[in-house]
Amino acid sequence: MPEKIIKDQAGQRLTHLDESGAAHMVDVSQKRVTARKAMAKGILFMSPKTRDLIMKGGLAKGDAIAAARIAGIMAAKRTGDLIPLCHPLAITALSIDFNAIDEGIEIISEVSTQERTGVEMEALTACSLAALTLYDMAKAVEKTMRIGDLRLVHKEGGKSGDYHEETHDQR
Numbered sequence: 001m002p003e004k005i006i007k008d009q010a011g012q013r014l015t016h017l018d019e020s021g022a023a024h025m026v027d028v029s030q031k032r033v034t035a036r037k038a039m040a041k042g043i044l045f046m047s048p049k050t051r052d053l054i055m056k057g058g059l060a061k062g063d064a065i066a067a068a069r070i071a072g073i074m075a076a077k078r079t080g081d082l083i084p085l086c087h088p089l090a091i092t093a094l095s096i097d098f099n100a101i102d103e104g105i106e107i108i109s110e111v112s113t114q115e116r117t118g119v120e121m122e123a124l125t126a127c128s129l130a131a132l133t134l135y136d137m138a139k140a141v142e143k144t145m146r147i148g149d150l151r152l153v154h155k156e157g158g159k160s161g162d163y164h165e166e167t168h169d170q171r
Contacts, residue, residue: 023084023085025085025087026085026087026117028087028116028117029116031116031117031159032116033114033115033116034114034115034116034157034158035112035113035114035156035157036112036113036114036115036117036118036119036155036156036157036158037110037111037112037113037119037154037155037156037157038110038111038118038119038120038122038123038152038154038155038156039108039109039110039111039123039152039153039154039155040108040109040120040123040124040126040127040150040151040152040153041106041107041108041109041127041149041150041151041153042106042107042127042128042130042131042147042148042149042150042151043101043103043104043105043106043107043131043147043148043149044104044105044107044131044134044135044145044146044147045103045104045145045146045147045148046103046104046105046138046142046144046145047104047142047144048102049142050104050138050141050142050145051100051104051105052100053138053141054105054134054137054138055098055100055105059137059138059141060140061137061140062137064133064134064137064138065098065134067133067137068096068098068107068129068130068131068133068134068137069096069098069130071129071130071132071133072096072107072109072125072126072127072129072130072133073094073096073126074129075125075126075128075129075130076091076094076109076111076119076122076123076125076126076129077091077094077122078125079121079122079125082125083121083125086121087115087116087117089113089115089117089119089122090113090114090115091111091112091113091119091122092112092113092114093110093111093112094109094110094111094112094122094126095109095110096108096109096126096127096130097109098130104145105134107127107130107131107134108127108153109123109124109126109127109130110123111123111126117158118155118157118158119155120152120155123152124150124151124152127150128147128150131147131150132147135147151165152165153165
């Protein structure tokens with residue numbers, strides 16, 4: 001019986017689907033262990049007043065930036081538990097930064113590992129949970145905040161090579 005290969009609209013093979021279309025965890029046992037890095041960004045959109053209150057540590061719940069940084073780090077370390085088909089990975093370095101921008105707060109995470117698969121999902125998860133933590137801590141001040149523009153900015157390493165957002169922008 002010929003193998004049925006499931007592909008996306010661009011013709012790329014969807015590696016997390018088997019020949020019958022059922023989800024499965026990809027076997028990475030034959031891949032080489034290599035250095036891998038990923039950077040993700042996201043924005044918590046809010047008013048300048050709320051942004052300044054958060055950045056100055058003025059929320060009633062405490063230092064939201066410190067709490068969000070720890071939440072993002074913890075979340076990245078648990079990505080394999082949170083996202084069903086992600087492999088658990090040993091993260092070797094992780095940073096999360098917060099920048100005040102006109103629209104709110106930009107969150108940037110960078111993750112590194114020496115593994116058989118990349119850390120893109122860990123970087124995205126770190127940004128997501130950091131944003132959710134900021135939202136939780138500031139929701140009493142502003143209910144109209146929204147989380148958005150979450151994306152992979154770049155990745156290095158692995159069989160598929162490097163990716164840089166500015167050279168692959170397809171929006």
